[in-house]
Amino acid sequence: MAASMNHEPVHVTDHAMILYMQLVLGVDIEQLRTHIAEAARRHQGAPCVRTLGARFLLVNGRIVTTIGGHSVPGHEMLTRLMRDSEPAEVV
DSSP states (O other): OOOOOOOOOOOOOHHHHHHHHHHTSOOOHHHHHHHHHHHHHTTBTBSEEEETTEEEEEETTEEEEEEETTOOOOHHHHHHHHHHHSOOOOO
């Protein structure tokens, strides 16, 4: 008797992707993180930094997302991304 096929979509988390890149593909994630941070640090102070072929959104000294290098984020998009990336206030 054949097993029934499940046609439900499978979601792959960012965590699983990073581990796959690190463990299977051999990508040195920490070296890549340092490389991106050093490139962005030279332009720190701006909310959006274009370097290494991409644009990185910085909030409070942290890169919180990557935008395609050919995309030019408008003011509304940057404001929304920065607002949505703010850590929740602890009350």
